[in-house]
Amino acid sequence: MYVGPPRPREQIAVVEGDSTRSVVSIDGGELPLFRGEIYELEPGRHRLAITFAFSDVFFTTVTTTRSVEPCDVDYVFEAGHHYTIEIGRSGPKIWVYLLDAATLQQIECRPRRPAYYE
Secondary structure, three states, X not given: OOOOOOOOHHHOEEEEOEOOEEEEEEOOEEOOOOOOOEEEEOOXXXXXXXXXXXXXXXXXXXXXXXXXXXXXXXXXXXXXXXEEEEEXXXXXXXXXXXXXXOOOOEEEOEEOOHHHHO
């Protein structure tokens, strides 16, 4: 994570989550849960651990799927790029990925145990 004086967005990579999609670790260093929604990174290779919650509404019932443990992204983040944490779904299968707003590339978040996606 970038720590230092403010720099222009063109010089850092930005990862954005929200209250249901959080980065809990960057390069093995743990972050407080729900620490924030914007994460600034030095350009280069980083490993992120991401947790998520996904809600469905069936008639009047709300069901929530929460990740049992984080999924991992190991990626070379580019300066000036903005990445958002996204959740995909097809039937009962749920997956998490980062979306690069500049290129629209989807970057896989690999589950530590695939069963928690089912």
